Each structure stands twice: as C-alpha cells, then as structure tokens.
Amino acid sequence: MAERRRSRLRDMKSRIVDFRSSSAFITLVVAYAVFTEQFLFAVIVPVAPFSLAQRAHIPDSETQYWIAWLFATYGIASVISSPIWGWWTDRNPSRRTPFLVGLLWLLGATVLLWLASSKALLILSRILQGVGATVIWTTGLAIFVDAVGEARIGESMGYVAIPLNLSTLTAPMLGGVVFARAGYNAVFAMACGVVAVDVLLRFVMIERSTLAENKDASVCGIASKLGEKGNGCYLCKMHQEEKAALEMSITMISVAASTSTESKSVQRLGTNDMLKSSERTRSRLPPLIRLLLSWRFLSALWGGFAYATILAGFQAVLPLRLNDIFGWDSVGGGLIFVPLVAPGLLGPLIGALADRFGHRWFATAGFVGLCPSLILLRLIEHDTLAQKAVLCLLLGIVGLCGTCLLEPLIAEITYLGGGQEADNGSGSGKVRSYAQAYALFNVAWELGDTAGPLVAGLMVDSVGWETMSLTLGLLAGVSAVTTALWCGGWVFGGRDTE
Numbered sequence: 001m002a003e004r005r006r007s008r009l010r011d012m013k014s015r016i017v018d019f020r021s022s023s024a025f026i027t028l029v030v031a032y033a034v035f036t037e038q039f040l041f042a043v044i045v046p047v048a049p050f051s052l053a054q055r056a057h058i059p060d061s062e063t064q065y066w067i068a069w070l071f072a073t074y075g076i077a078s079v080i081s082s083p084i085w086g087w088w089t090d091r092n093p094s095r096r097t098p099f100l101v102g103l104l105w106l107l108g109a110t111v112l113l114w115l116a117s118s119k120a121l122l123i124l125s126r127i128l129q130g131v132g133a134t135v136i137w138t139t140g141l142a143i144f145v146d147a148v149g150e151a152r153i154g155e156s157m158g159y160v161a162i163p164l165n166l167s168t169l170t171a172p173m174l175g176g177v178v179f180a181r182a183g184y185n186a187v188f189a190m191a192c193g194v195v196a197v198d199v200l201l202r203f204v205m206i207e208r209s210t211l212a213e214n215k216d217a218s219v220c221g222i223a224s225k226l227g228e229k230g231n232g233c234y235l236c237k238m239h240q241e242e243k244a245a246l247e248m249s250i251t252m253i254s255v256a257a258s259t260s261t262e263s264k265s266v267q268r269l270g271t272n273d274m275l276k277s278s279e280r281t282r283s284r285l286p287p288l289i290r291l292l293l294s295w296r297f298l299s300a301l302w303g304g305f306a307y308a309t310i311l312a313g314f315q316a317v318l319p320l321r322l323n324d325i326f327g328w329d330s331v332g333g334g335l336i337f338v339p340l341v342a343p344g345l346l347g348p349l350i351g352a353l354a355d356r357f358g359h360r361w362f363a364t365a366g367f368v369g370l371c372p373s374l375i376l377l378r379l380i381e382h383d384t385l386a387q388k389a390v391l392c393l394l395l396g397i398v399g400l401c402g403t404c405l406l407e408p409l410i411a412e413i414t415y416l417g418g419g420q421e422a423d424n425g426s427g428s429g430k431v432r433s434y435a436q437a438y439a440l441f442n443v444a445w446e447l448g449d450t451a452g453p454l455v456a457g458l459m460v461d462s463v464g465w466e467t468m469s470l471t472l473g474l475l476a477g478v479s480a481v482t483t484a485l486w487c488g489g490w491v492f493g494g495r496d497t498e
Contacts (some may be wrong), residue, residue, distance in 0.1 A: 021206040026147035027159055029201045030140045033103075035163035036198045037136040040110055040129060040191055041074065042171035046179055047187050055117045066119065070126050075450040077130030079443050083288060085131075086138040086439025090287070095143045095435070096207045102135025103202055107195045114188035137442040142434040143207060145414050153414045154355040154407045158347025161406060165344035169337055287433035291416060291440060299486035300412040301444040303363065306479040307405060308448025310370065310472050313456030314398070321465055322391075326383050339392045343399040351407040359408030360488040366405025367480035373397045375473035378466040405483070412487055413441045 019025055044051075052058040052066050089098050109128035116122045148156040179187050291297045315337070322328050322336060354362040373394050380391050417437025459468040485491050 017206060020204055021147075023147045023149075023156075026144060026205060027156060029205045030136075030144040031160045031163045032201055033136050033140050033198055034160055035167045036194055037106070037133045038164055038167035039171045039194055040106065041133065042168060043175040043187065043191055044070075044113070045172045046176035047184060050179070050184060051116070051122065052119075056119050056122055058119065066122075070122060071453075072450060073123055074126045074130040074133075075446045077127040078134050078446045079450075081131040081134045082138060082439040082442045082446070083436070085134050086433075086436040087288065089139045089142055089435035090433050094207060095139050095146070096202075096205070099135060099139045099143060100202055102132050102139060103195070103198060106132030106135070107192070107199070110188065110191055110195060114185075114192075134439070134442060137445070138435045138439045141410075141414075141438045145418070145434050146207070150411075150414055150418055152352075152355060154351030154359065154411045155348050156351070157407045157410050158349070158351035158403075161344050161347040161403065165341035169341050287417075288436050288440070291433070291437055294416060296412070296486045296489060297416045297437075297440075299482050300409050300416070301440060303367070303405065303409045303479055303483050303487070304413075304441050305444040305448040305451075306367075306475055307402060307409070308445045309452040309455070310374065310448075310476060311402065312449045312452030313468075313472060314374070314452070316453035317456045317460050317465070317468065321380075321460075325380065326388070336391070336395065339396040340399040343396060343403050346400070347403050347407060350403055351411075354404075354408045354411065358488060359411050360484065360491070363405040363408040363412075363487050364480050364484040366401040366403075366408075367476045367483055369397060369401035369404070370476035371473045371480065373401065373473075374469050374476060377469045408487065410441070413437050 048067050048070055049063050052063050053060060056066075058066055085098065085102070089095055092098055106129060109125050109132050112121065112128065113125035116125050144156070144160070145153055174190070175187055178190055285293075318336070319328075328336070350362065377391075377394055380387050380394075414434065414437070417434040456468055456472070459471060
C-alpha cells in the first residue's frame, strides 16, 4: 500500500513537472511577459502629465517636452542594452536566470517610477524600465523558441502577439479609468499586481534545458545505485557502447560514400576548398557580427524597423487627427484602435499558414497591403458616417497586414539566429544564438518606435497629414521590395544568408 502511494506521488510529481516545462505553459509565460512589458510601457500614458506637474513640479508649458523624454529614454535604454543582454543570455548556461533577473529589475524600476518625485528619478526609472523590458524580447523569446521549436515559430508567435495587442489597447484605457476613479497610487498598485503574477509564472516555469539536465542526472543516479554491487554503471556503460557503435556505423557509411563519389568530387575540389575557407573565416567571427553580415538578416531587421516606424508614427498622430475631424475625445480616440488590433486574433492562423507555405510572400503581401491603405487615409476629411466606415475598414486592413508580416519576420530572425552557434561560456558545448538575434531585432524595433512618432509628428506639423500618410505608404512599398527579394533567402537563388 505504501509503495502504491509512493508510486502515485511520483506519477503526480512527474505530471506537474511535465506541465511546468510543456511548450503550452512556456508559451503562456512568455506571452504574459510580453503583456506585462507593454502594459508597463503604456499604462503611464494618462498618468505622466500628473506625475510631471504635481510630483516633479514641472510647469505645464514644459510637460509635453518631458513626456517626450520619458518615452525616448525608454527606447534609447532598450536599444543600448539589447546586444549586451542578448550576448549574456547566450553565454549563460540557463536562460531562466537572466529571465528572472530582468523581471526583478523591471519590478524595481516600476516601484522607483511610482515613488519618483523629481525629473532625474523619473528619467532614471524609465531608463531602468527600458533595460528590463529588453529581457522580454531577447531572453524571453529565446526560451520560447527553445520550447516550441523553429518549425512552428510562426503559429506560436501568433499566440504571443495576441496579449501584445490586448495590452496595447487596454493599458492606456485602464490607466485612465483607474487614475480618474482611484488616483495615482492605485494605477501603480495595479501595475505591480500585473508584475507579481509575472513573477509567479516565471518561478513556476521550468526551462527545457534544465529539465533535460535533471533527467540525465536522474538516470546516472539510478545507474550508480545499480553499480553498487560491483557490476559498474550499467546504464552509462550501455549508453557509451551504443554511442560507440553508432559512431563506428556513421564512420563506415561516410567512408563508403566518400569512396563511391570520389571521382565526382575531384572536379569540384577547388571550388569546395574556397567555400570551406570562406566559411571557416566567417565562423571565427562572433555570432552578432555574422548575423550583421547576412543580407537576409538585414532585410528582416529593415522590415521590423519599417513596420515599427509605420505603426508608432501612425498611432502617435491618428488620435489628434480624428479629434480635429470628428471631435472625438480620448475615449473615442482609444476605441478606434479596436479595428487596428482585432486582426491580431488571427495571428496563430496566419502564422501556421506561413509556416506551411513559406514566409516570403506573407510578409511581402503585408507590406504591399499597407502601402495603399496608409495612402488612402488621406481621404478621411469629413465628419460623416460613410467616412467613419471607411476609416474602420482601412484600419482593419492595416491591422491585418501587420499581422501578416510580423510573424514571418520574427520567424526569419529565429531561423537565422538558430543557424549561428557559439560557446555558451560554461564549457558544456555550443548554443544557438537566438537571444543575440532577437536583441538585434529589438534594436531595430525600438529605433522604429523612436523614429516613427518623431518623423510623423514633424511631417504633420510642417507638410500636412496627406504628405505624412503618403510617406508612410511609400516606406511600406519599399519594404515590400526588400522583403520579396531576401525574406527566406535570395529570391533568384544562391545562398540564403548572403
């Protein structure tokens, strides 16, 4: 009876461990981490003017200037810290450690922002938040792809995009409502509650690599117990003998194959030697440099930068434009983003189709669709029901096109990062450089987030809304060309990464 209870207890523990390390649970953890990062970024939008005026004693005439700096320093800190954090993640034997460190960092920065009562502390807290947010888009996505694999990255990334869109829509609205009803402290108490759930999930999660190491140690422990009677480590011996036999078989097959094809290989020997020499030279470079020498990778970075520029610039100037035309207040200006983010619910389906049929043309179609949709926004000039319907339709197309291109671009980054290996610094072997690839993508994205509002705002003030929408549309058109040429490899053949 006691043995049966112990057996059931072991089975229950095994099922719990399997759940904590399952790809579904890890996807949930990373998706919620993405929600948390975007929520903390956007929830201060309605609170920032009060913080600057009442707590930092900044006059109303300088409020807009310092709000711009609060958001700019967040992006700048993320850009600078991304490569460093990505390098540390790939060098660390366990990705879970930097994942947890980054969360605690983000929590501390949020508390500092809550208590800040001067301009210096406000800016410092946003810098620290930017550094902490970097972990989500480097370490978090690296853990994510380790769990789900490269083959389903497009579909799986669609599930991560859903909470990203939800937080983009709900955070400013919740921040405004809570601030109006319960005050400043309640907003940050809510933010800390969101982070607390994130802390719990990250501690519960078990990284796949850690689970594999524990299972290996368990097997060796059982084998050691079997060997206490003087017969040696049976399981280890069996593993070594099977490995030796497999290596011998592979060697014999390789020798036979090389002998049978020797005559065919002689005429290509010179070309192969040149290719191998070039590959050896490239392999000596750090993964970060090797990625930046890839035209395919640079094309994906450009796509991320262009889409972030379009999206951030578009979001920065649209509410004011709609206020001028329709007289909508902040509530109406917020609700109009629903058709923009709603197509994100189709992310898993679009990602699955892209995984099956190829990412090149989905990403290209996304940019092609964005081009006329953004340009046609110039037609919205009058306060009529028909114009409002056209606006919602165009925003829905913009959101759908963004969903079509975002998952394939991240899949490209994943594949190319997975093709670069480097020593993890522990002497235990090599790891794929996912975190460094995502770090570079995060740099491109944050640069777009910074450039978009600046460029769009300046253009609306200087040359008008029509020229601004035309410029963003042309940027999408140019990006469609580069994506069609290099996404998934050079379209006319040749090496994928060149």
